[in-house]
Amino acid sequence: MEAMAERVFQARDLHVSVAGNEILKGIDLTVEAGSVQAxxxxxxxxxxxxxxxxxGHPNYRIDAGSVxxxxxxxxxxxxxxxxxxxxxxxxxxxxxxxxVSVANFLRAARQAVHPDDLTPAKFRKLIFEQLDVLDMDVAxxxxxxxxxxxxxxxxxxxxxxxxxxxxxxxxxxxxxxxxDVDALRAVGDSVEALRKSDAGRETGFxxxxxxxxxxRYIVPDRVHIMLDGKIVSSxxxxxxxxxxxxxxEALRAEAASAG
Amino acid sequence: xxxxxxxEQQLPETQKTLTLREIFAETIRSESRSHEPGEIVPIALRxxxxxxxxxxxxxxxxxxxxWKHDYATIGRTLAARGKxxxxxxxxxxxxxxxxxxxxxxxxxxxxxxxxxxxxxxxxGLYVSSLRELSNSARELFxxxxxxxxxxxxDKFAALAVALADSGVMIRVPAGxxxxxxxxxxxxxxxxLDFPYVLVILEDGAEATIVEEVSxxxxxxxGIVEVALGERARLDYVVAQRRGPHSMLFMSRGAVxxxxxxxxxxxxxxxxxxxxxxxxxxxxGAGASAELDGFFFTDGDQHVDLTTSVDHAAGSTTxxxxxxxxxxxxxQGRYLGNIRIAPHATGSDATLRDDVLLLSKGAHIDSIPAxxxxxxDVKAFHGATIGSIDQDELFYAESRGIARPDAExxxxxxxxxxxxxxxxxxxxxxxxxxxxxxxxxxxxxxxSAL
Numbered sequence: 001m002e003a004m005a006e007r008v009f010q011a012r013d014l015h016v017s018v019a020g021n022e023i024l025k026g027i028d029l030t031v032e033a034g035s036v037q038a039x040x041x042x043x044x045x046x047x048x049x050x051x052x053x054x055x056g057h058p059n060y061r062i063d064a065g066s067v068x069x070x071x072x073x074x075x076x077x078x079x080x081x082x083x084x085x086x087x088x089x090x091x092x093x094x095x096x097x098x099x100v101s102v103a104n105f106l107r108a109a110r111q112a113v114h115p116d117d118l119t120p121a122k123f124r125k126l127i128f129e130q131l132d133v134l135d136m137d138v139a140x141x142x143x144x145x146x147x148x149x150x151x152x153x154x155x156x157x158x159x160x161x162x163x164x165x166x167x168x169x170x171x172x173x174x175x176x177x178x179x180d181v182d183a184l185r186a187v188g189d190s191v192e193a194l195r196k197s198d199a200g201r202e203t204g205f206x207x208x209x210x211x212x213x214x215x216r217y218i219v220p221d222r223v224h225i226m227l228d229g230k231i232v233s234s235x236x237x238x239x240x241x242x243x244x245x246x247x248x249e250a251l252r253a254e255a256a257s258a259g
Numbered sequence: 260x261x262x263x264x265x266x267e268q269q270l271p272e273t274q275k276t277l278t279l280r281e282i283f284a285e286t287i288r289s290e291s292r293s294h295e296p297g298e299i300v301p302i303a304l305r306x307x308x309x310x311x312x313x314x315x316x317x318x319x320x321x322x323x324x325x326w327k328h329d330y331a332t333i334g335r336t337l338a339a340r341g342k343x344x345x346x347x348x349x350x351x352x353x354x355x356x357x358x359x360x361x362x363x364x365x366x367x368x369x370x371x372x373x374x375x376x377x378x379x380x381x382x383g384l385y386v387s388s389l390r391e392l393s394n395s396a397r398e399l400f401x402x403x404x405x406x407x408x409x410x411x412x413d414k415f416a417a418l419a420v421a422l423a424d425s426g427v428m429i430r431v432p433a434g435x436x437x438x439x440x441x442x443x444x445x446x447x448x449x450x451l452d453f454p455y456v457l458v459i460l461e462d463g464a465e466a467t468i469v470e471e472v473s474x475x476x477x478x479x480x481g482i483v484e485v486a487l488g489e490r491a492r493l494d495y496v497v498a499q500r501r502g503p504h505s506m507l508f509m510s511r512g513a514v515x516x517x518x519x520x521x522x523x524x525x526x527x528x529x530x531x532x533x534x535x536x537x538x539x540x541x542x543g544a545g546a547s548a549e550l551d552g553f554f555f556t557d558g559d560q561h562v563d564l565t566t567s568v569d570h571a572a573g574s575t576t577x578x579x580x581x582x583x584x585x586x587x588x589x590q591g592r593y594l595g596n597i598r599i600a601p602h603a604t605g606s607d608a609t610l611r612d613d614v615l616l617l618s619k620g621a622h623i624d625s626i627p628a629x630x631x632x633x634x635d636v637k638a639f640h641g642a643t644i645g646s647i648d649q650d651e652l653f654y655a656e657s658r659g660i661a662r663p664d665a666e667x668x669x670x671x672x673x674x675x676x677x678x679x680x681x682x683x684x685x686x687x688x689x690x691x692x693x694x695x696x697x698x699x700x701x702x703x704x705x706s707a708l
Contacts, residue, residue, distance in 0.1 A: 055657050058649075083659035095654040099672025105658070108668060112659035144672070161658065 007033035007070050009087070009169040009204055014065035016046075016053040022063065023049040025229040031169055031204040033070075038207045038215055038240065041226035042248045047208045048092060050226075051173040055089040056082050069169060084113055086168030090158040090175050096146040102157065103127075103141040106164045113165050130163040133193050134186050152183035159190035166199035171206045176214035188217025212240040227252055279418070282451065283309050286422050299389045299426040299455060300404075308410065308420035315414035318534075348444060348473040349693075350498065354685045355440050355469060359386060363445040363454045364474075366424040375439060382435060389426030389455065400428055403457055407484040407512035408538065415508035415534060419453060419482045426455040429468070433461035433488065440467040440494075440683055445481070446474025446501075454481040460491035462516075467494040467682055472509070472529075475502025485513035485521065489543065492520045494682040500693060501529040503558065510536045517543030517572075524681040525552035526690050527562045528697070534563040541568065541575035541606075548577040551677045555694060556589030556621075557701050567596040570636075574605040581612040582677050584670065585621035586701045592624045597631075597638060604635040614644040615673045617666075618703030647706035666706050667698045 009031040016024040023046045031037045041047050053060040054067050056079035067074045074082050097105065110123060118126065131138060134156045146154050155175055162170055175187055194200035207218060215223075215237065223239040224231050227248065232255040233239065243251070283305075290302055300308070352360040352371055358379060360371040368388035376384075385396060392400060410416035429441065445454045452474065460466060470483070479501070487493055493513070501507050507530045513521040527533050539548040554562040568577040583591050597608045614623045627640050647669050655665035674694055681687050698704055 057653055078662070079653060079656040080659050080661045080665070083657055089657050091654065091657075095648065095650040097651050097655065097669060097672055099675030100668055101675075104668075105655075108655075108660050108664070109658035112661070112664075144676075165658065 007202070009069050009206070010067070011050070011054065012066045012068075014050070014053065014067060015063040016049055017061050017063055018049065018059060023229050024053065026065070027226075027229075027231060029206075029224060029231065031206050033168065033202045033204050035222075036205045036207060036218060036220045038209065038220035038223045038237075039226055039231075040209055040212070040223060040240065040243055043210065045226045046229040047226055048173055049229075051089055051171045051206075051208055054082075054171060055079055055087065080112065083165070083167075088162055088165050088167035088170040090155075090162060090170065090172040092174040092177065094146050094154050094158060096144070096149070098144050098147045100145050101142050102145055102160075105145045106141075106161065109161060110164050113167075126164065127160075130160050130190070130193075133163075133189050134159055135182070136160070151178040152180065155179055155183060155187060159187055163190065163194055163200075166194070166197075167203060169204045169206070171208065173208045174210060175207075176209055176211065184214060184217060188214070191218050212244045215240050225251055227255060279312075283421055286424065297390045299423045300420055305421045305423075308417045311411055311417035312414055312421055315412075315417060318414060347500075348446060348471060349500065349689050350442060350444065350469065350471045350685065352442060355442050355683065356685075357442040357469070358437055358439040360442045360444065361386065361427055361429075363425040363427060363443065363456075365447050365449050366453075368425050368427055373439075379435070379437060383432035384435060384437070385428070385430040385432075386441075387428055389428055389457075392428060396428060396430070399430065399459065400457060403459060403484060403486050405484075407486060407514045407540070408482050408510045409512075410482065410510070413510055413536065415480055416482055416510040416536075418508070419455065419480045419510060422451075422453040422480060423455040423482070424451075424453045426457070428457045428459070430459040431461060431464040431466050431491075434463045435461075436465040437467070440469045440496075442469050442471065444471045444473065445479075446472065447476035447479070450477040452476040452479035452481070454479075456481070456483040458483070458485045458493065458495075460485075460487050460493050460519075462488035463490045464488065465492040467496070469496040469498065469683060469686060472497065472499040472501055472507070475505055477504065478506050480508040481510075483509070483511040485511070487513060487515045487519035487521055487546075489517045490519060491516070492522075494522045494524070496524045496681060496683065496686055497526060497535075498686055498690065499525075499527045499529055499533060499535070501533065503529065503531055503560070505530045505532075507533045507535075509534070510538075512536075512538040512540070513548070514540045514542055515546035515548065518545040519543065520547045520549070522682070523548070523550040523552070523566075524686075525550065525564070525566075526678075526681075527552070527554035527564060528690070528693055530560065530562070532561045532563075534565075536565045536567075538567045539569065539577070540571055541577065542571050544572045544574050546572065546575050548575075548579075550577075550579045550581070551680045552580070553582040553584075553674050553677050554591055554593075555583070555674070555697060556585045556591050557587045557697060558589060559587075560589045562591045564592070565594040565596070567598070568608065570597070570599040570603040570606040570608060572600075573603050575603060576607045578609045579611065580677055580680075582615070582674050583612070583623050583625065584615040584617060584673060585623050586617035586698075586703050588618075588620040588622075590622045593626070595625075595627045595640075597627075597629045597640075599631045599633050599636050599638065601632040603633050606633065607637040609639045611639075611641045613642065613673070615670065616644070616646050617670060617701070618705050620703075649706065652706050662706075663704065666704045667695075669706075670698055670704055671695055
């Protein structure tokens with residue numbers, strides 16, 4: 001068999017600081033192609049820092065460690081090149097870009113990540129299918145990106161972008177926060193639709209969440225618990241149930257006594 | 260003679276360079292040879308106007324308020340400019356599906372009628388060169404002249420009166436609604452351009468006028484006056500894409516009777532120096548004004564835009580939205596004036612201006628002035644100034660869009676909400692692609708300033 005890079009998205013001993021404060025204190029995390037990993041933890045544990053650091057936000061300084069995508073060193077790449085390498089981040093608080101229509105933004109994103117691979121007709125078909133999955137009106141396409149959007153609309157647009165970019169690996173940062181049940185189901189359906197499609201069958205997911213409820217819609221292969229910038233526990237989907245029952249404090253006490 | 264800085268200025272790149280005083284003398288000589296009713300402005304009035312031009316100070320506000328050059332300095336460096344737009348015409352009757360195309364070029368006026376125009380003229384639409392007015396039209400012109408643009412108060416409006424060499428009058432009769440735009444194009448192939456336009460919409464009339472300012476004359480100075488009757492609605496579009504060596508001074512004004520609506524859409528794209536003044540006086544109760552404007556300067560370009568809305572009657576409304584951006588060492592100034600008279604109760608005015616700076620060397624002053632003399636009114640002013648937002652930029656980059664492309668996309672988006680309200684699709688397309696080309700050619704489109 002021909003030697004090839006392992007198909008994983010991986011952080012190794014990742015240390016990250018923001019404005020001089022160390023937030024991540026050595027993260028090891030592996031997302032295999034086609035797998036779903038859940039990263040849970042209380043507010044302030046460093047989950048979003050991990051997401052931003054992996055995507056290349058300039059305010060997050062990498063002090064040590066590595067992030068690779070199918071063997072490629074992501075930390076050497078600018079944010080746009082990371083996206084072109086196959087990484088997608090669904091933002092917890094996506095920025096509004098007034099004056100840029102959703103349609104133009106999606107076209108630019110698709111063109112950047114998968115240049116010239118879809119005819120305009122096929123691109124339109126992709127969009128219409130996804131609008132349907134997300135229960136969105138086509139009028140959405142002519143609105144300005146996230147400008148005046150409700151929380152639910154913002155998350156739906158993130159999911160629309162997920163489908164359009166068809167990444168190798170997707171980080172969903174608190175995509176469930178602030179969503180009602182319908183919006184949550186739409187997000188779940190959207191991820192499910194991508195995973196069933198040819199383009200997304202091999203997509204690996206890192207689902208960052210505070211609450212376990214999104215994991216009823218997107219069932220993880222593994223669950224990782226982050227506390228104070230470290231992953232303190234990893235296990236099967238049942239670990240999410242433990243968190244729901246006992247909360248993070250029990251784990252914190254356990255981690256303290258073990259440490 | 261007072262040392263008017265601009266008056267002493269020699270114009271660049273003319274085969275024969277002339278001062279404005281010499282140009283004026285030549286105007287008087289040639290106008291003296293023609294006889295009434297062929298004149299636009301009587302010679303005595305031209306002389307008074309030129310005197311007024313020389314007496315009035317250069318408009319520019321107080322020194323040191325960010326206005327780095329006065330007009331004289333700009334004139335001297337004009338010959339050194341040389342990038343950006345060509346100033347070539349882009350709009351024509353076909354592209355706009357216009358009812359009529361009026362070209363004002365090199366002191367001549369030519370009208371290209373469409374198939375539709377006969378019908379409209381038969382129904383009372385009147386379009387004529389000011390040199391060929393009928394007697395009744397001349398009376399109307401004399402009555403209307405100087406009402407919407409008070410040239411005696413403005414140096415360059417006075418100059419435009421003194422030098423006016425081509426003129427057009429459009430009158431839309433009561434109740435006529437013209438869905439197709441009327442196109443006015445003024446661009447000189449020679450170095451001088453002095454247009455005068457009068458637009459009259461009688462009671463209940465509706466029209467759209469698109470004024471394309473193209474060509475690359477060294478010096479242009481003109482006036483557009485609009486008078487709207489009761490319930491009349493006018494959409495007036497200015498697409499200024501003059502060549503990069505041009506100096507341009509335009510004064511436009513409208514007076515609005517009861518329940519009339521004047522909507523201005525103003526795009527200042529070209530020119531080395533463009534001073535553009537747009538004044539709307541709401542004289543009748545219930546009248547309203549809307550203005551959507553933008554400018555974008557690069558290289559050594561300088562745009563000076565002034566908008567004024569005068570609420571002179573009660574229950575009048577206005578909304579003014581201006582977006583301005585500059586890159587390289589481009590400069591600009593926006594003066595936004597709102598006046599609400601003491602008796603104009605129940606009036607409602609909104610003024611919003613946003614400034615986007617795309618390079619360290621760029622500079623824009625934005626100076627709002629709200630003069631509210633009545634208590635029972637609503638007045639809102641909002642302004643932003645800044646560079647490209649870092650969060651927006653990172654968001655776009657995270658979608659695979661390379662930084663320079665993301666910066667240009669966000670900068671183009673900055674103008675879009677204003678362009679989206681321009682009334683004609685062909686104009687919107689033209690301006691969007693012109694902006695994209697200009698952003699593409701700019702040396703700097705930077706987010707980290």
